[in-house]
Amino acid sequence: MNNSTASRQPARDVVTTTTDDIGRLVLRLTIGLLILLHGVAKVRTGVDPIAGMLSQQGLPGSLAYLVYVGEIAAPLLVIIGLWTRPAALVIAFNMVVALMLAHAAEVFTLGEQGGWAVELQALYLFGAVAIALLGAGRLSVGGMASSGGSSGGSPAGIGRWN
Numbered sequence: 001m002n003n004s005t006a007s008r009q010p011a012r013d014v015v016t017t018t019t020d021d022i023g024r025l026v027l028r029l030t031i032g033l034l035i036l037l038h039g040v041a042k043v044r045t046g047v048d049p050i051a052g053m054l055s056q057q058g059l060p061g062s063l064a065y066l067v068y069v070g071e072i073a074a075p076l077l078v079i080i081g082l083w084t085r086p087a088a089l090v091i092a093f094n095m096v097v098a099l100m101l102a103h104a105a106e107v108f109t110l111g112e113q114g115g116w117a118v119e120l121q122a123l124y125l126f127g128a129v130a131i132a133l134l135g136a137g138r139l140s141v142g143g144m145a146s147s148g149g150s151s152g153g154s155p156a157g158i159g160r161w162n
Contacts, residue, residue: 017138024137025081031127032079035091039071053101070094078131081140084162088131095125136162 042050047068051061070090077087099107099121106117116122136143142162 021137021139021143024131024134025139027127027134028078028081028084028131028136028140031088031091031124031131032075035071035094035124035128036075036079039068039075042067042071050101057101067094070097078128078136081136081162082142084136084140084142085132088128091128092125092132095121095128099125 047064050064050067054063055061071094074087074090074094077083078091099118103118103121109117111117111119138144140162
């Protein structure tokens with residue numbers, strides 16, 4: 001067997017790899033864009049309601065500005081696929097805080113339609129956890145950076161964070 005045959009992947013593996021990367025892209029875009037829309041709304045309306053909830057819990061209201069990290073910066077990083085795993089963890093943490101501050105009373109209840117009262121927040125939380133576990137894939141800024149080059153590694157270690 002020559003080197004060119006040995007280095008080729010079977011067609012099924014190539015298709016699986018491609019569909020895996022497309023699946024990661026769809027997940028990143030979905031979670032990233034939907035969370036980003038919440039962040040854009042907070043840019044337009046401010047974070048005073050969040051600051052009030054924090055103050056009621058005995059926390060500094062100024063921490064409310066961190067919502068911009070969790071709902072603007074982190075989703076943008078997830079969307080483009082750069083430092084995807086840490087950014088997804090920031091989104092997950094942001095959702096845990098949102099659940100504790102704004103939805104704690106609803107965690108063990110069902111909504112009017114019979115679904116979990118916090119199913120949307122849970123979808124964002126566990127979608128972000130899935131992104132953190134799966135990484136960005138090749139269809140991302142970090143994935144393209146880590147697959148290029150003669151060394152196979154990524155510049156500045158980007159690949160391990162995606």
